[in-house]
Each structure stands twice: as C-alpha cells, then as structure tokens.
Amino acid sequence: MSIEVGSVVNGVVTGITNFGAFVELDGGETGLVHISEVADAYVKDVKNYLKVNEEVNVKVISVDDDGKIGLSIKQLSDKNKRKKFTKAPRKSFDDMMSDFLKESSEKQQDLRRSLEKRSGNVR
Template identity: 55%
Template sequence: MTIEVGSKIEGKVTGITNFGAFVELPGGTTGLIHISEIAEDYVKDVNEHLKLNDKVLVKVINVDDKGKIGLSIKQAVNRPKPQQQRRIPQISMDDKINQFFKDSEEKLAAIKRNQESKRGGRGFKR
C-alpha cells in the first residue's frame, strides 16, 4: 500500500516514547505521531493518551526523503469549522489608562493656553 500525504489510515500503536508514539500502518510500514499531534490539549505524558496495541485513526502529514512518515491523530478527526463571528475588539486596561493620560495632558495643555491668553501671553510686560 502506498502512503500518501493527507490520507487517513488506521494503524496499531507499536511503541511509546517520551516524544510520541510509533504506529504500524498497513503494509508493515511504521510512522511516528509526535507528542504535539496526539491531542488538541497539551500532552504531558503520551501514556495518558495511548497504550501499546491501541488501534488509532491517523492522518499522514508528511513523508520525508528517507521514508520517515509523520502522523497525526488530532488532524485525523473531522472537526466542524467554527462559525464566523463578528468580534468586538477588546480594550485592555493598559490601553484605557494610556488613553486617560493622553486626554488629561491635552486638557491641561488647553487650560494653560487659555490662561496665558487671558494674562497677555508669555513675555508680555505691563
């Protein structure tokens, strides 16, 4: 059987390491599921998600020049696409504080200009 990138195949877990799991595919070839491709959530220990001889559905995500096969469990699952939602921009507290200081400085500058014009401005001698 030819292994093609993008195909979904069922295989059997034949080895577990701290960086992923090896899966035997039909035809006797073996591929690796990297720890980052096991589940959507953070995976600290592969053994919490997979056991030896588990049958898993995987997606072939790459085949390199040396014949190494990269697999993914999380990409093999068909997830519905999230609905497009109109996002309301979130304004952080830092943005609000910065805007407050900017507005305050502008108001103080306007008040000073107004007071100087009433007193005759700078350098005016009576």
C-alpha cells in the same frame, strides 16, 4: 502500500516514547505520531492518551526523503470539529454559551490537576 500525505489510514501503536508514539500501518510501514500531534490539549505524557497495541486512525502529514512517515491524530479531530460546526443545525446563543462554559470548565479542571501534580498536592 503507498503512503500519501493527506490520507487517513488505520494502524496499531507499537511503541510509546516521551516524544510520541510509533504506529505500524496497514502494509507494515511504521510512522511516528509526534507528541504535539496526539491531541488538541497539552500532552505531557503520551501514555495518558495512547496504549501499546491500541488500534488508531491517523492522518499522514509528511513522508520525507528517507521514508520517515509523520502522522497525526490531532488533525483528524480538527477535521471532525470543523465538520461538526459546518454541518450541524444552528444552535441558539444560550446553547453555544452552555457548550462554551462546559468546555471551559473541563479545561480548567485539567489545568488544576496538572498544577496539583507539579506541586505534589495530588488528591
């Protein structure tokens, strides 16, 4: 199977490390989803986002001369976000503000949990 940069392929997570996840692609080749390419949010532990044997869709972002394949999950979600905003019906200002406040609140909760874990005050 020829892997081309920019293509979206299916694969299975075969291993998780502190720097990312290895994904076996259809055709038997293996690529790496670096921790920075797992999600839009800050990822401290890849295991919070992916599990071994989980089936995932990934975007091929690089193939170097040694045959190492760089993959991204995050860039697929970015593509979906752009599509959502460009093809969705226009929202009112109140709806957009409500969406923003909800997303902001969720991000604040994630930050609070992260800070609580660091300080040892896990609830």
